[in-house]
Amino acid sequence: xxxxxxxxxxxxxxxxxxxxxxxxxxxxxxxxxxxxxxxxxxxxxxxxxxxxxxxxxxxxxxxxxxxxxxxxxxxxxxxxxxxxxxxxxxxxxxxxxxxxxxxxxxxxxxxxxxxxxxxxxxxxxxxxxxxxxxxxxxxxxxxxxxxxxxxxxxxxxxxxxxxxxxxxxxxxxxxxxxxxxxxxxxxxxxxxxxxxxxxxxxxxxxxxxxxxxxxxxxxxxxxxxxxxxxxxxxxxxxxxxxxxxxxxxxxxxxxxxxxxxxxxxxxxxxxxxxxxxxxxxxxxxxxxxxxxxxxxxxxxxxxxxxxxxxxxxxxxx
Ligand SMILES: [Mn+2]
Numbered sequence: 484x485x486x487x488x489x490x491x492x493x494x495x496x497x498x499x500x501x502x503x504x505x506x507x508x509x510x511x512x513x514x515x516x517x518x519x520x521x522x523x524x525x526x527x528x529x530x531x532x533x534x535x536x537x538x539x540x541x542x543x544x545x546x547x548x549x550x551x552x553x554x555x556x557x558x559x560x561x562x563x564x565x566x567x568x569x570x571x572x573x574x575x576x577x578x579x580x581x582x583x584x585x586x587x588x589x590x591x592x593x594x595x596x597x598x599x600x601x602x603x604x605x606x607x608x609x610x611x612x613x614x615x616x617x618x619x620x621x622x623x624x625x626x627x628x629x630x631x632x633x634x635x636x637x638x639x640x641x642x643x644x645x646x647x648x649x650x651x652x653x654x655x656x657x658x659x660x661x662x663x664x665x666x667x668x669x670x671x672x673x674x675x676x677x678x679x680x681x682x683x684x685x686x687x688x689x690x691x692x693x694x695x696x697x698x699x700x701x702x703x704x705x706x707x708x709x710x711x712x713x714x715x716x717x718x719x720x721x722x723x724x725x726x727x728x729x730x731x732x733x734x735x736x737x738x739x740x741x742x743x744x745x746x747x748x749x750x751x752x753x754x755x756x757x758x759x760x761x762x763x764x765x766x767x768x769x770x771x772x773x774x775x776x777x778x779x780x781x782x783x784x785x786x787x788x789x790x791x792x793x794x795x796x797x798x799x800x
Contacts, residue, residue, distance in 0.1 A: 490522075
């Protein structure tokens with residue numbers, strides 16, 4: 484049995500699309516919402532089974548990984564999040580880079596020598612890596628309208644993965660993966676009713692978020708709070724990415740109220756200085772992420788001031 488374990492965002496999906504279009508394989512797929520990264524523990528493999536892991540932090544899956552390796556399961560791991568100590572084990576192949584200009588879809592593209600480069604570009608745009616995506620697209624000879632299509636698709640796939648529960652999403656990430664695989668090429672999917680539905684949902688959510696103003700605004704950072712509504716939960720990540728582009732010198736925290744009264748938080752470092760987000764978030768019990776983009780899954784309301792303090796300490800007032 485083969486298992487494909489992948490993040491349910493654009494990067495994870497586009498990484499797997501490249502691999503499976505290039506090397507079709509019947510597999511058990513395991514994925515979830517973008518923030519659900521404890522995926523490896525859901526693999527119940529037997530000795531001799533194989534596992535491909537894409538776009539989820541190795542350090543956050545290290546126990547499950549060690550158990551699989553010890554069980555004689557062969558693991559191929561491709562990722563750009565914090566890895567921790569990579570086990571030196573004959574059953575493990577790892578392609579890991581934490582470089583800020585890299586994402587998993589681009590790492591897979593390197594491995595496949597650009598065989599499915601359109602999906603790599605789509606994944607990179609979806610992971611908010613506009614410049615590397617644009618460079619790769621131009622190098623691949625794509626024209627502006629085609630590049631715009633890949634970008635729109637990447638943004639939409641990424642947007643679909645946000646939200647604290649699968650119920651909030653327009654499509655289960657695995658169902659979306661299947662539709663994309665069936666389309667074969669991004670251009671084919673762009674003409675589908677699935678894309679129209681996703682694109683329309685995205686536009687409606689963005690329009691609703693355009694009216695929001697910050698609840699805290701300092702010179703070096705701003706904090707927004709989104710209401711407890713499905714549209715807000717879905718759009719929070721894309722909204723954060725757009726803020727980074729609109730105010731490149733400022734750090735941003737976007738809070739979404741959860742059903743339990745706590746907040747789901749996404750923090751983006753200033754675009755001009757893509758560090759510190761992880762430092763801010765990892766001070767909280769359920770926080771983590773990367774230097775440029777990090778999050779807190781559950782910030783108790785009474786820790787709001789502490790978050791402001793952490794932002795102020797990192798980015799200065
Ligand atoms: Mn990624």
